[in-house]
Amino acid sequence: MNDYSSYLSPMGRRLHESAIRRMGTVLARQTDVVSFAPGYPDSGSFPWEELREITQRLLSGTDHEVLQYGPTGGYTPLVESIVPILDARGITVARDEVLVTTGSQQGLDLIARLFVTPGDVVLVELPAYTGAIAAFGNAQAQLVGVRQESDGISLEDLDEVCERHRAAGRRVNLLYLVPNFQNPTGLLLSLEKRRQLLEWAERRDMLIVEDDPYGSLYFDDVTRVEETRSIRADDKSGRVIYLSSFSKTLVPGLRVGWVVAPSTLIDRLETAKQSVDLMSGSLDQRVVYEAIRGGAIERLAPRLRELYRRKRDVMETALRAEVGNLLSWTQPRGGFFLWARLPDRHDDMGLLAQALEERLVFVVGSAFFVDGTGHDRIRLSFSAPTPERIQEGARRLAAALRHPVASEHSSR
Ligand SMILES: Cc1ncc(COP(=O)(O)O)c(C=O)c1O
DSSP: OOOOGGGSOHHHHHOOOOHHHHHHHHHHHOSSOEEOOSOOOOGGGSOHHHHHHHHHHHTTSSOGGGGSOOOTTOOHHHHHHHHHHHHHTTOOOOGGGEEEESHHHHHHHHHHHHHOOTTOEEEEEESOOHHHHHHHHHTTOEEEEEEEETTEEOHHHHHHHHHHHHHTTOOEEEEEEOOSSOTTTOOOOOHHHHHHHHHHHHHTTOEEEEEOSSTTOBOSTTTHHHHTOOGGGGOSSSOEEEEEESTTTTOSTTOOEEEEOOHHHHHHHHHHHHHHHSSSOHHHHHHHHHHHHTTHHHHHHHHHHHHHHHHHHHHHHHHHHHHTTSSEEOOOSBSSEEEEEOOTTOOHHHHHHHHHHTTEEOEEGGGGOTTSOOTTEEEEEOSSSOHHHHHHHHHHHHHHHHSOOOOTTTTO
16 A cells, blocks of 8 residues: 555645755765755754763763653753743743743644644744744644845734734734744844834734744844844733744754743643653753753853854855855844845756756755745855855855756746
8 A cells, every 4th residue: 555645634645845854865865965955053063072971970870860751841950940041031931931842843833733723824924934834834824924124024014914814804813933043034133123023912912933043143242132132031911932942052963942931821832742742852851951050051152153153254255256246145143044045047946956966955945935935045054064065065056056047937
């Protein structure tokens, strides 16, 4: 038997591999590929020595709880140490307002399970993080995109889109966005818009899902903490559900993230989590906790900012040298991504096909657009490759851009 389609649920039928995952498969099959595709941290930045020492200590066998089932809500000392991390971001919470999740990706999935009735409209940015598109899409939301401006989501369009769908009888309760160094654009939402969004959510009776994995990875002194202040920090009425993660500030492989929400919602998210994984890994959570306790996150943060700022500079310099003004972009002031606009005669799919010939991968812009547009963009991650590979990738991109254009979207 090989056709199971009649057995599948509507969600099962909808499940398709993401464009980014597909890039990973392409990579696995080829050698000497330069990858600007996945938003992986630089594995050279991982505190290997420290993590080895912590893990050895934890696995010495003196504490049997280390490999035992634990509370669904998270390892209590870890939850307690997330509270001051949030405090430093201006977010004051009690312990029962935090849920540890298996990466913030799981937080997104749990939120979608909790809030989305099939057919609901969920508002996202144009473009939006593919993992959120997948999580809300799997819950059978209709994702509706809202245009971005240079300082983040357009508030006029947001209100218009929200009210238009409500007037058409649709349920519209959630707005998902990444205010700090957004994946994929690298954009920073202005402070004024953050303030206005809270007023808007109150006025329109909306919930905001604020996803913040990159906030502490700012590159210039001007940005600093003030400009990355979370929307949740000024939320007085419980309109914002906040997610963050240790994936970019420590390591992603331990899969430890968290959700902040009012305790009544945390209870429900926790119950939903029980049927997903019972609990996030005990060892993973303890390793992260011990790393926090030993000061690893604080020690790493300035180094990571410096590392990724340097890589951003290498990518910008290499692109300017190799592709000249064929590509244009706004300089990312933090995070992992450079979001490039293609010249008129190119489109993302056609260029990717040419890039693969040159053994280069990136993510096509259209993967991030829920309205089927975005073919004039590509996302280039500078976080994982070495400076030499970034330079080599820029050369390959220049070669791909020189190829003649032939694609179904090239008439854009
Ligand atoms: C905006 C955004 N949200 C969530 C995630 C998922 O992160 P985690 O590793 O914590 O699941 C990512 C990962 O790249 C991301 O870019």
